[in-house]
Amino acid sequence: MIEQQFDEQLAWQSEKLLFNAFGASLKRKFGGRIQRVSIDAGFTCPNVDGAVTRGGCNFCDNRSFSPSRRVRLKQVSEQLANGIASVTERYSKVSGFIAYFQPATNTYAPVDQLEEVFELALSIDPRVVGLAVGTRPDCAPDSVLELLERLAEKSSVSLEYGMQTIHQPGLDWMNRAHDHASMVNAIDRSRGRGFECCGHVILGIPGETHAMMMETAAEVGRLGFDSIKLHNLYAVQGTPLGEEVLRGEIELMGKEDYVQTVVDFLERIPPETIVERVSGEAPPNYLIEPKWCLEKSAIRLAIEREFVRRGTRQGDHHNPPKVAPSERPRPADETPESIRSQIDRRSRLPVLKMQE
Numbered sequence: 001m002i003e004q005q006f007d008e009q010l011a012w013q014s015e016k017l018l019f020n021a022f023g024a025s026l027k028r029k030f031g032g033r034i035q036r037v038s039i040d041a042g043f044t045c046p047n048v049d050g051a052v053t054r055g056g057c058n059f060c061d062n063r064s065f066s067p068s069r070r071v072r073l074k075q076v077s078e079q080l081a082n083g084i085a086s087v088t089e090r091y092s093k094v095s096g097f098i099a100y101f102q103p104a105t106n107t108y109a110p111v112d113q114l115e116e117v118f119e120l121a122l123s124i125d126p127r128v129v130g131l132a133v134g135t136r137p138d139c140a141p142d143s144v145l146e147l148l149e150r151l152a153e154k155s156s157v158s159l160e161y162g163m164q165t166i167h168q169p170g171l172d173w174m175n176r177a178h179d180h181a182s183m184v185n186a187i188d189r190s191r192g193r194g195f196e197c198c199g200h201v202i203l204g205i206p207g208e209t210h211a212m213m214m215e216t217a218a219e220v221g222r223l224g225f226d227s228i229k230l231h232n233l234y235a236v237q238g239t240p241l242g243e244e245v246l247r248g249e250i251e252l253m254g255k256e257d258y259v260q261t262v263v264d265f266l267e268r269i270p271p272e273t274i275v276e277r278v279s280g281e282a283p284p285n286y287l288i289e290p291k292w293c294l295e296k297s298a299i300r301l302a303i304e305r306e307f308v309r310r311g312t313r314q315g316d317h318h319n320p321p322k323v324a325p326s327e328r329p330r331p332a333d334e335t336p337e338s339i340r341s342q343i344d345r346r347s348r349l350p351v352l353k354m355q356e
Contacts, residue, residue: 011025011028012024012025013271013313017313018304018307018308018313018314019266019275019307019313019314020271020272020273020274020275020314021274021275022227022274022275022276022277025274029156030095030096030129031095032093032094032095032096033091033093033094033095034094034095034096034097034098034129034130035087035091035094035096035097035098036097036098036100036132037079037080037083037084037087037097037098037099037100038079038083038100038102038103039076039079039080039083039099039100039101039102039121040079040101040102040103040104041076041101041106041117042104043101043103043104043105043106043108043109044104044105044108045057045104045105045108045136046105046108046136046138046139046177046336046338046339046342047175047176047177048104051336051338051339051342052138052177052178052336052338052339053175053177055175055240056175057174057175057176058173058174058175058239058240058241059174059202059233059234059235059236059239059240059241060239061236061237061238061239061242061286076117076120076121077120077124080097080099080121080124080125080128081124081125083097084097084125084127084128094127095127096127096128096129096130097125097127097128097129098128098129098130098131098132098156098158099121099122099128099130099131099132100132100134101118101121101131101132101133101134102132102134103134104134105134105135105136105139106133106134106135107133107135107139107140107144107343108135108136108139108339108342108343109342109343110342110343110344110345110346110347110348111143111144111147111343111344112346113347113348114144114147114343115147118131118133118147118151119151122151122154122155128155129155129156130155130156130157130158131151131155131156131157131158132157132158132160132198133148133157133158133159133160134160134162134200135159135160135161135162136161136162136176136178136182137161137162137163137178137182137183137185137186137187138177138178138182138186138335138336138339139335139339139343140159140161140186140189140190140335141333141335141339141340141343141344142189142333142335143343143344144343145159145189145190145193146193148193148195149193149194149195151195152193152194152195153194156196157194157195157196158195158196158197158198158226158227159190159195159196159197159198160198160199160200160229161183161186161187161197161198161199161200162176162200163180163183163199163200163201163216164176164200164201164202164205165180165201165202165205165208165212165213165216166180166183166215166216166219167180167205167208167212167215167216168180169207170205170206170207170208173205173206173207174205175240181334182334183199183223184223185331185333185334187199187223187224187225188223188328188329188330188331189330189331189333191224191325191326191328191330192326192330196226196227196274197224197225197226197227198225198226198227198228198229198276199220199223199225199227199228199229200228200229200231201216201220201228201229201230201231201265202231202232202233202280203230203231203232203233203253203258203261203262203265204232204233204252204253204257204258204261205233206233206250210261210264213261213264213265214264214265214268216265217264217265217268217269218268218319220269220270220273221268221269221270221273221318221319221320221321222321222325223325224270224324224325224326224328225273226273226274227273227274227275227276228269228273228274228275228276229276229277230262230265230266230275230277230278230279231277231279231280232252232253232258232279232280232290232293233252233253233280234252234280234281234282234287234288234289234290234293235250235252235287235288235289236282236286236287236288237285237286237287237288238286242288245288245289246288252289252290253290254290254292255290255292255295255299255302258279258299259299259302259303259306260306262278262279262303263303263306263307263310263312266278266303266307266314266315267312267313267314267315267316267317267318268317268318268319269314269315269318270315270318270320271313271314271315271318272315273314273315275314278299278300278303279293279296279299279300280293281293281294281296
């Protein structure tokens with residue numbers, strides 16, 4: 001594992017990149033351009049249905065995250081086939097696709113049904129080279145991790161955890177209904193199973209100082225995420241956060257502050273960690289603020305220019321933890337019983353859209 005990490009670090013640095021960008025990493029791994037295709041199987045979340053609380057995350061309207069929730073929810077097989085066709089029309093050279101189960105909590109269903117829907121996605125088209133699954137850290141019991149471990153024996157698999165922040169006030173403000181200890185328990189049980197672990201982090205949470213965000217950056221290295229996604233906090237229509245922003249109660253991070261914070265963050269994470277995203281975005285008709293997050297290419301360019309101005313790269317200020325992530329022991333499964341009971345049972349959720 002250490003040798004693989006070193007090879008990953010040397011690869012992007014030898015390509016004269018400023019950080020370990022996701023697209024370049026996929027190209028090295030698969031030998032060509034790989035595109036994700038978003039899939040909505042109809043999952044819900046335990047902070048929506050009452051398993052841990054109700055109301056959902058205060059920033060979340062899944063329609064703004066996934067095109068599939070802006071239209072009638074189609075079967076998984078149809079979504080994937082249509083997505084592949086759309087991407088193929090847009091890009092002339094695509095070597096393969098990753099089936100990305102994106103909106104809601106995509107491990108929150110009976111595990112035998114999860115196996116069925118994930119196997120379906122991997123079997124529809126031979127060009128599907130892998131699977132990406134977005135979830136919460138309190139929704140990954142060992143039964144789910146063992147399933148993903150089996151799938152990773154034949155395909156590339158990434159489990160994307162919504163960490164967001166390590167600080168409890170921010171998690172409470174979002175209505176996440178889990179603590180950071182849940183994240184630590186989940187990734188310590190996920191590591192070493194053959195699939196990648198991605199951490200999703202939101203920068204600009206109200207009440208969080210720059211120092212607090214850098215503490216989250218340090219935790220990325222301590223826990224040993226294989227990849228990360230960085231998003232600015234943005235407000236969309238139909239959410240509690242959106243209403244607060246419209247009332248002038250919350251001011252979101254400005255573009256310049258965000259660029260500086262991203263560079264500070266990337267300087268502090270391990271150089272081998274893959275950076276899947278450096279900003280968030282939403283469709284213009286859903287987005288309230290900040291409008292600058294629509295400028296995806298400009299934001300990335302500004303981040304690269306700031307690295308050049310400083311003369312630094314990802315990992316230049318990283319302090320390795322005293323205990324390497326690979327040496328952290330695998331703990332007991334602490335998934336809440338109210339969630340585990342929904343996953344570790346033999347039944348079917350009729351809402352899941354699989355195939356006719």
